[in-house]
């Protein structure tokens with residue numbers, strides 16, 4: 001396939017590289033000057049969109065995605081697929097899909113889970129909204145960049161799945177960190193706490209796979225002085241998207257709101273910026289109730 005790839009950052013760079021390594025013809029564009037093995041870097045988004053079978057975007061946010069989509073949609077050939085893998089708000093994803101459909105294109109919102117390591121190794125999970133026909137066209141590409149792709153329904157449902165998942169992740173990470181800090185103060189050894197909770201009803205991905213306590217459980221950013229990993233500011237971005245979606249849908253999400261407020265304080269007023277989202281543990285450990 002001829003693929004245009006826009007946004008060759010921490011995630012997009014390795015994803016584009018894996019597509020090229022699998023034999024696809026990949027042209028890339030990024031506003032920063034970048035080089036990616038096997039990818040011909042061009043001068044504009046329009047350049048890479050012209051004649052492409054699939055245009056993939058991996059951009060920082062919905063505002064930038066809307067701008068790029070307005071530029072590339074008129075340049076794409078009829079029937080081509082616009083595949084956005086960024087994490088953006090549901091409304092933007094649906095608006096981009098509508099604009100694409102009006103221009104005779106197919107569109108998918110396909111945000112990912114698995115982080116930079118997953119992008120590098122080609123083991124991402126894609127959660128996909130949009131037409132089944134477009135999903136089937138993109139499936140061979142998902143199989144190269146990832147280990148799993150789930151079709152979640154019509155346009156926007158991929159983003160809906162992503163922000164609901166990450167709302168669970170943010171809230172479980174916070175409560176896991178709170179519980180470790182409480183255990184410390186109750187005189188309970190962290191290893192004992194892990195051994196019990198990770199095999200009891202307190203288990204979760206945040207505890208079992210990404211344990212926020214250094215030296216306990218599997219290797220995680222906690223063992224690397226809380227260098228990300230998944231940065232606290234990216235978690236904040238996703239929790240804000242979840243809250244905006246909850247407001248728009250009139251959904252009651254009190255723990256999602258509390259998690260958003262806590263990560264906001266951590267990133268904007270405390271020392272959370274640039275640290276992994278599991279660095280909530282030293283934050284709680286150094287505080288009392290007030």
Ligand code: NAD
Pocket residue numbers: 006007008009010011012029030031032045058059060061064068085086087088112113114115116229230234
């Ligand atoms: P990044 O900042 O490393 O990459 C974004 C790239 O887009 C940058 O290279 C930037 O120069 C480029 N860019 C910005 N504006 C552009 C434009 N108008 N035209 C072309 N290129 C432009 O970010 P990332 O970590 O690669 O994340 C990308 C997306 O993936 C985000 O939506 C993020 O939420 C999501 N995501 C990230 C992770 C992660 O662990 N990093 C995990 C899952 C999802």
